[in-house]
Amino acid sequence: MAIALYNTLTRRVEPLEPMTPGVVRMFVCGPTVYDLAHVGHAKTYTQFDFLARYLRARGFEVTYAQNITDIDDKIIRRAAESGRDPRDLAAEFENAYRQDMDALGNTSVDVYARALDHIDEIVAQVQALIERGHAYQLDDGWYFDLSTYSGYGKLSGRTEVAEEDSVARIDENDAKRNRGDFALWKARKPGEPFWDTPLGPGRPGWHIEDTAITEALFGPQYDLHGGAVDLIFPHHEAEIAQMEAASGKEPLVRHWVHTGLLRVDGAKMSKSSGNFLTIRDALAMGDYRTLRYAFLSQHYRSSMELSATVLEQARGARRRVENLARQIDRSIDEPTATVDVAETTWATMIERLDGDLDTPAALAALFEYVREQNRSSHRPGPSAERLLQRVNDVFDTFDLATRTVDDSEIEAALARRTELRKARDFAGADQIRDALTGKGIVIEDTTSGTRWWLADAVSGG
DSSP states (O other), X not given: OOOEEEETTTTEEEEOOOSBTTEEEEEEOOOBOSSOOBHHHHXXXXXXXXXXHHHHHTTOEEEEEEEEBOSSHHHHHHHHHHTOOHHHHHHHXXXXXXXXXXXXXXXXXXXXXXXXXXXXXXXXXXXXXXHTTOEEEETTEEEEOGGGOTTTTTTTSOOSOOTTOTTSOOOOOTTOSSTXXXXXXXXXXXXXXXXXXXXXXXEEOHHHHHHHHHHHHHOSOEEEXXXXXXXXXXXXXXXXXXXXXXXXXXXSEEEEEEEOOEEETTEEOOTTTTOOOBHHHHHHTSOHHHHHHHHHTSOTTSOEEEOHHHHHHHHHHHHHHHHHHXXXXXXXXXXXXXXXXXXXXXXXXXXXXXXXXXHHHHHHHHHHHHHHHHHSSSOOOHHHHHHHHHHHHHHOOOOSSOOSSOHHHHHHHHHHHHHHHHTTOHHHHHHHHHHHHHTTEEEEEETTEEEEXXXXXXXXX
């Protein structure tokens, strides 16, 4: 179980060494549920779904938790615009998000933890910060005092908010002691949801919900925290400051893992640019396995481009594996050397995934295996089936079962074509070939017989 991942905190690839050997407690920042989730969310959560699947495949016991931000300025504003109760709006979009995750095959999360279900824990954590001298009160709520915590900036190398920090939910108040101080508890405002607490009537700040939730689930320290790179500063810096200041223990998290961002059609995604894609928009363009493949064919730390061309390439790559799966003959009694090739391929993929989850390199090993099998004069057998199933258990990018055409009908048509060619009825043979081509089936005449496979453009799954 020697797995190494890039650790944003230490800025190097290093072994994943959980606090309890063989047990990984993993938390990933979830969505703020005020609208439908978009393909940027899809990339991040698919890549963390893969990480959780892979850790389990390698023998780790994983508890994977995500928070659901269901009380926040954005939710309150959107609810006010539509004349709705913020809780109802949040519940609707949480359900939509959960449906989208299921549709993507992202099924690895064990706990979805709502902020609204952890108000008591949030209040208790703010009280701990007050008691330890890390928080102060202004007219609009309680703030974290950055001057009392010397470790701020150790994750990102930054301490100041910059212009590009558009998702930071920056808390503005001219009376703050330090420019970067952030809200822990927001005082009640007219028309907004609030809770009567020892902190005064109000609601949570954004950063505090994550550490209150993880403390409730995992305690003050745990193994792995994930999110997209745009959350490193100030959100994840704020999490570290809150929990380490409240508990007096460090590090909050042993391993910080961040995914690269997504661009759509050559630009940063935005509604004003006309390239904003919800997950539902993307799934309408193709099946979920193609979208998963597009994300997992890129290294998780890399930014990536999503376009119709990228999806078509992903679809074509999938078909190469699925077409090999079609040729498998389970009845073959394979020689040891053939079995060894499949086992060696799997071992190579494991080695590459153990090295900072290098999915592109792992898939390259798989496609080398596919090429060799396609060059062989023999059909693939049980060892190929075992290999493809192992791969798909973690990737979930290949349809190894669904048949979009009837194999027996194709084999019968090819047999008829062979007879026509022997009888030198080439026109009749060409008619059969053209009919198969029209169904998206490619045929190849070789010295050992005729082979067929589905064209890359055929959809399914």
